[in-house]
Amino acid sequence: MKILVGVKRVLDYNVKARVKADKSGIELANVKMSMNPFDEIAVEEALRLKEAGHAEEVVVLSIGATQSQETIRTGLAMGADRGILIETDDLLEPLAIAKLFKHVVEKESPGMVLLGKQAIDDDSNQTAQMLSALTGMSQATFASKVEVDGDHVNVTREVDAGLETIRVKSPAVISTDLRLNEPRYAKLPNIMKAKKKPLEVIAVGDTGIDVSSGLAVVEVNEPPEREAGVIVANVAELVDKLRNEAKVI
Amino acid sequence: MSILILAEHEGGALRPATLSVVAAAKAIGGDIDLLIAGHNASAVAEAAGKVEGVSKVLHCDDPAYEHELAENLSSLVVSLADKYSHVLFAATAAGKNVMPRVAALLDVSGISDITEVVSEDTFIRPIYAGNAMATVKSSDRIKVVGVRTTSFDAVAESGGSAAVESVAAVAGSDQVSFVGQALSQSDRPELTSADIVVSGGRGMQSGDNFVMIDEIAAKLNAAVGASRAAVDAGFVPNEYQVGQTGKVVAPNLYIAVGISGAIQHLAGMKDSKVIVAINKDEEAPIFQVADYGLVADLFDALPELSKALDA
Numbered sequence: 001m002k003i004l005v006g007v008k009r010v011l012d013y014n015v016k017a018r019v020k021a022d023k024s025g026i027e028l029a030n031v032k033m034s035m036n037p038f039d040e041i042a043v044e045e046a047l048r049l050k051e052a053g054h055a056e057e058v059v060v061l062s063i064g065a066t067q068s069q070e071t072i073r074t075g076l077a078m079g080a081d082r083g084i085l086i087e088t089d090d091l092l093e094p095l096a097i098a099k100l101f102k103h104v105v106e107k108e109s110p111g112m113v114l115l116g117k118q119a120i121d122d123d124s125n126q127t128a129q130m131l132s133a134l135t136g137m138s139q140a141t142f143a144s145k146v147e148v149d150g151d152h153v154n155v156t157r158e159v160d161a162g163l164e165t166i167r168v169k170s171p172a173v174i175s176t177d178l179r180l181n182e183p184r185y186a187k188l189p190n191i192m193k194a195k196k197k198p199l200e201v202i203a204v205g206d207t208g209i210d211v212s213s214g215l216a217v218v219e220v221n222e223p224p225e226r227e228a229g230v231i232v233a234n235v236a237e238l239v240d241k242l243r244n245e246a247k248v249i
Numbered sequence: 250m251s252i253l254i255l256a257e258h259e260g261g262a263l264r265p266a267t268l269s270v271v272a273a274a275k276a277i278g279g280d281i282d283l284l285i286a287g288h289n290a291s292a293v294a295e296a297a298g299k300v301e302g303v304s305k306v307l308h309c310d311d312p313a314y315e316h317e318l319a320e321n322l323s324s325l326v327v328s329l330a331d332k333y334s335h336v337l338f339a340a341t342a343a344g345k346n347v348m349p350r351v352a353a354l355l356d357v358s359g360i361s362d363i364t365e366v367v368s369e370d371t372f373i374r375p376i377y378a379g380n381a382m383a384t385v386k387s388s389d390r391i392k393v394v395g396v397r398t399t400s401f402d403a404v405a406e407s408g409g410s411a412a413v414e415s416v417a418a419v420a421g422s423d424q425v426s427f428v429g430q431a432l433s434q435s436d437r438p439e440l441t442s443a444d445i446v447v448s449g450g451r452g453m454q455s456g457d458n459f460v461m462i463d464e465i466a467a468k469l470n471a472a473v474g475a476s477r478a479a480v481d482a483g484f485v486p487n488e489y490q491v492g493q494t495g496k497v498v499a500p501n502l503y504i505a506v507g508i509s510g511a512i513q514h515l516a517g518m519k520d521s522k523v524i525v526a527i528n529k530d531e532e533a534p535i536f537q538v539a540d541y542g543l544v545a546d547l548f549d550a551l552p553e554l555s556k557a558l559d560a
Contacts, residue, residue: 011377013512013513016380016512017376017377017378017380017381018380026376026377038494093358094349094358094359095352095353095356095357095358095359098353117494118494120377120378120493120494120513121376121377122376123361123362123375123376123377123378123493124349124359124361125345125361125362126348126349126352126359126361127349129319129345129346129347129349129350129353130350130352130353130359131353133323133349133354134353138320138424138425139319139320139346139350139425140425141319141345141346142342142346144487157342158342158487158488159342159343159430159488160341160343160441160488160496161430161432161433161488162430162431162432162433162486162487162488163430163431163486163487164316164427164431165427165428165429165430166318166425166426166428167425167426167428168424168425169423169424169425177487178477178494179481179487213358214358214387214388214389215358215360215385215386215387215388215389216385216386216387216388217383217384217385218371218384218385218386219383219384220376220383220384221382221384222380222382223375223379223380223381223382223519226519226524226538226540227540229524229536229538229539229540229541229542230540230541230542231531231536231541231542231543231544232541232542232543234543234553235543235545235550235553235554235557236557238525238541238543238554239554239557239558239560241541242502242523242525246502246523246540246541248445248501248502248522248523249445249469249502249558
């Protein structure tokens with residue numbers, strides 16, 4: 001089967017986001033951008049499934065500005081076969097992203113779609129669920145283990161009380177959670193090879209998909225600041241303060 | 250306004266998360282209908298009728314809803330949604346699994362993890378691991394919303410007297426089946442609703458050492474949490490993880506032991522009322538959010554703390 005993997009270019013997870021002075025969004029000029037960590041896990045899982053003989057092709061899809069090509073190239077360097085960029089400078093909502101993914105799914109007919117469970121910039125955690133609903137593909141979110149079993153997939157999911165396992169019919173949309181795998185680093189020879197792998201760029205307008213959104217960002221603010229705390233000298237002082245000052249115990 | 254809430258329940262009782270979603274619905278205003286979908290869950294439906302602020306309980310009983318399968322819950326909610334201006338879910342793993350499906354099927358945006366209701370069409374939600382708060386305004390005909398339960402104080406479980414109405418089940422999906430689960434058994438209170446949380450990080454060095462955390466937690470009647478590092482290292486199971494992509498908690502007291510305070514961990518606990526950090530590294534970022542910081546070796550401090558709590 002073919003596996004379609006979604007990747008998003010986001011602020012690197014080590015960088016603390018700073019709100020722009022005009023409250024229009026986050027300052028992204030001249031800051032380090034990287035592949036969304038959950039998407040790295042998705043690419044890795046796709047590669048492992050291919051290496052295990054369950055898939056013949058891994059296609060990486062990104063939706064974003066032209067620099068997202070770098071993110072796709074990272075996926076190609078890890079070992080994916082080809083990439084697709086749907087190019088847009090607009091920040092799209094998960095619903096629009098899901099519709100664009102559906103458009104690609106209809107063209108590519110993958111046997112599985114692997115997505116990160118959430119992007120660490122908008123923290124929405126919606127795209128996989130929406131894509132599943134729109135296409136009718138099975139849904140398996142927050143995967144910590146994926147096991148292909150013929151035309152079904154057994155997925156163990158991280159849920160609030162622990163782990164649950166569900167069995168879904170292929171094709172499935174699976175979103176990755178942290179412990180699904182540890183992604184490989186792209187080695188230098190593969191980074192060089194990746195430059196020659198096919199990367200198709202499609203302008204979002206050429207897809208014919210309506211990406212308008214009913215949700216508008218009014219403004220972005222800093223979160224409320226906590227007051228500075230104190231360093232206590234020892235456990236006795238800590239307990240005293242918790243009992244008598246903060247009164248929480 | 251009229252608001253439909255997918256209630257969550259287990260073991261014959263409503264999950265506390267649902268009571269916070271009702272609080273968020275009250276902030277929006279209008280009639281509040283609670284949907285109880287389950288199998289043999291009439292006790293839950295009855296209890297739901299007593300929840301303060303609820304106008305009506307819709308009860309759907311069918312084996313298809315026994316394991317909270319997203320496909321089945323979403324098709325049921327969608328079959329009912331057209332009468333409502335808002336459909337609300339808790340931002341729990343269960344709620345997050347369903348909410349976006351409902352939004353997509355209704356062809357509207359999903360609004361995840363709101364922390365504040367500004368008006369019936371405007372909400373505030375955290376982005377970038379809570380380092381920024383986005384105010385979003387929806388012009389969709391139905392607002393489909395996930396509610397961060399730690400941001401809304403639970404309504405009372407009594408005082409309401411809503412009628413319970415049966416609603417028809419929608420055919421379940423044949424694409425998914427529940428195989429099994431491995432859930433944690435604990436005497437400790439549930440992590441996201443506990444008044445006090447004691448969390449251990451990589452500094453605990455092993456899963457066995459978590460008994461020291463358990464001991465303190467028991468004395469404080471606290472829940473036990475962990476950083477991602479501790480979970481990844483296998484010290485504790487995944488459901489203990491507090492953070493941007495794990496559980497979000499906001500207890501009265503959060504004690505972080507051997508946790509450095511990475512951005513992603515802070516995202517899950519920085520709204521706690523009082524934060525205590527115990528770490529031998531005085532440069533650890535956790536001290537920047539702590540109200541009380543103790544720079545000490547946790548292997549000395551925890552036994553001392555345990556003794557001090559007996560006094």
